[in-house]
Structure formats: C-alpha cells, structure tokens
Amino acid sequence: MLASFVDVVGSVREKFILDFDLTPYLEDNDGREDVSLQAMLELKRYFILALRGKKHSMRSKVLDELWHNMVLHTAGYQTFCQNAFGYFLHHTPAKFQKAGHRSSTSIEFVTDYLDEFGEAPSDIWSLGEAAACDDCDSCAGCGSGND
Numbered sequence: 001m002l003a004s005f006v007d008v009v010g011s012v013r014e015k016f017i018l019d020f021d022l023t024p025y026l027e028d029n030d031g032r033e034d035v036s037l038q039a040m041l042e043l044k045r046y047f048i049l050a051l052r053g054k055k056h057s058m059r060s061k062v063l064d065e066l067w068h069n070m071v072l073h074t075a076g077y078q079t080f081c082q083n084a085f086g087y088f089l090h091h092t093p094a095k096f097q098k099a100g101h102r103s104s105t106s107i108e109f110v111t112d113y114l115d116e117f118g119e120a121p122s123d124i125w126s127l128g129e130a131a132a133c134d135d136c137d138s139c140a141g142c143g144s145g146n147d
Contacts, residue, residue, distance in 0.1 A: 013084055013086070016083050017047045020080065026040070026069075038124055039124060042060065042063055043066050050085065052116070
C-alpha cells in the first residue's frame, strides 16, 4: 500500500514538473524558438531524473542558464521545488560538489538519461564535461558557501 502511495506522489510530482511553465525564465537563444522549446523539455527531464533519485551535475550550458534564471526568482523557485520534489533542489555545478554528494561521470549521466528518455540531444547536452559557471557571479548557490 505504501509503495503505491509513493508511486502516486511521484507521478503527481512528475506531472507538475512537465506542466510547469518555464517560458518566463527563457533568455533570447538567438531568436531560435526550437532551442527554447527543446531547452524547456530537457530541463524538465533533468528535474525528473533528480526526482527519481538520479542526481547529476548540470551538463548543459543552455540548461544551466535557464536553471540560473529560475534560481534568481527565489520565492518562485522555492515553491517550484517544494511542489516538484518535496525539498529544495540546490543548484551546484560539478566543480563545487561537496564531499558526500554523488559525483557522476558523463557515462553515468548518459546511462541514466538513456534509461529514462532515450537519446540525449547533442545540441543541448555537453556530455564531455559538466557546465562551468566560471563567469557567473549571480547565483548564490554556486559554491559561494551560502547553500
């Protein structure tokens, strides 16, 4: 009985993630609507992997920018996380992973992605290394010690 309850909660959370409107957080993407639509879908898939316990460092610069835009709207992002995961999902790029956090390789990410969704679009995902936030100073969760 408990397992079926957990399954129902998980499916409700997945539906919330899939139905969530990310358009307010989009940047220009050089006017390419196809990139914007694909980016929104892929970030939602990334969140679904996290919901299913498959947490990985961000491996897409495009999605990292979209996620940063969400995080900057702190109250809205906190509400999103509570509804989507039941907890606050911190944004921490790979180079700032703390001891005890799962450190994943590109191969682990690709394996989890393929298991859940099929082939990962190469124009969105940088599978050679995690997204780097070297030039970002706007996200308090990026290793500044505030998360």
